[in-house]
Amino acid sequence: MEYEQFDRRLARECAKAFSQSTGLGCTLSDKTGRAFDEYGYGCESCGMCAAAGASHDRCVQAHIYGMTEAERFGGKYIYFCPMGLTCFVSPILGEGGAEAKITVGPFIMVEKQDFIACELTENVRLTEAQKQAAVQVLENIPFVPTERVTQLSVLLFMAVGFMNNVSAENRMMESGHSEELQGQITSYILELKQEEAPPPYPFEKEHVLLQCVARKDRDGARRLLNELLGAILFVDGGDMELVKSRLYELLVLISRTAIENGADAEHTMRLSHEYRYRIGAFTTIDSLCLWLAGVVNHFMDDLFRFSDAKHANIIHRCTQYISANYKERITLEDTARMVYLSPAYLSRIFKQETGVTFNEYLNRVRVNKAKELLRRRELRMTDISLAVGYEDQSYFTKVFKRVAGMLPREYREKILVSRKD
Structure with missing residues (x-):
């Protein structure tokens, strides 16, 4: 049996206490992704990959990547799994670096309907049957507001940091x-x-x-x-x-x-x-x-390459950012700065991962939001245009026609007629 350079008993207590006090799932696993213990609704219990017909190995790689990024960014990291669910992690340290990790999640940071529309429909591109199965799984996954996630991540970091200090004292002599x-x-x-x-x-x-x-x-x-x-x-x-x-x-x-x-x-x-x-x-x-x-x-x-997990995480952060801020002025440059990449590199991997350019994706999100608003007869076109991030109504009309195949007024008339029928 390989020697463990961390106190598993203490790590279990830390994960269990964090799960019970926050209501979120906590998974204790080693640096290869092998899960030891899970408390609450964690990744091992999540059926989202199975519902989507996706390999669980992709999630394992995403979690390992999250751990390596947590080491880089000082002990904590918030990221997305391949299905778009949110997790955060803090590494448990041995003498040579991270030996294990406590992962919190999965959960979502946006409303469930937005998650279904953005992640399950646009990003993961499930079939209708897979989407229905995924929606059922989603009922078990908790919602956590963005501002609370940041504070919870800090709390886990402090708890694991204390545990690391306690474990380090006699690690070498007992080995x-x-x-x-x-x-x-x-x-x-x-x-x-x-x-x-x-x-x-x-x-x-x-x-x-x-x-x-x-x-x-x-x-x-x-x-x-x-x-x-x-x-x-x-x-x-x-x-x-x-x-x-x-x-x-x-x-x-x-x-x-x-x-x-x-x-x-x-x-x-x-x-x-x-x-x-x-x-x-x-x-x-x-x-x-x-x-x-x-x-x-x-x-x-560190020689393991996590490019797939890394790119998936970056794209999920970008799409969540767009979903939350589509009403505001969003540029590729600002978004690239948020994920610490050059605009050219983000543009390239965004197209590779989603199949569309950054601006095309942004326009699709805005047009889909506009379609919802067009169902409300009392809203003027100028109001709808501003509500989805376009200051110029004529430009909004042009973009809408290119994405939806018809003018906004034509779409509204079509929807209102179908409702009467």
């Missing part, structure tokens, strides 16, 4: 993996001592280690790392500061390899910068070597 690691390093040092002359630094092993990291070969990377640690300690073991310097150089090489093979560059470089200072705090070789082994594992975790 059976520490004894195994030290045994492997000691064994290699004994091999080196049997050689007639002090061997040079094994650059060839360093090169093979980096190849193992690139291939995500954990066993090979662990073995070679231990041998490199043994070589460094054999030569420089009496000088703790020199050992730290050599190990940081090795970390830089590993981080560059991770970036070259698909890890998030900004996230990896930030971690590398943090590790530079963390190395300086260690006072024993044992704790330093155990920490380094965890770091290498973490870099290999």
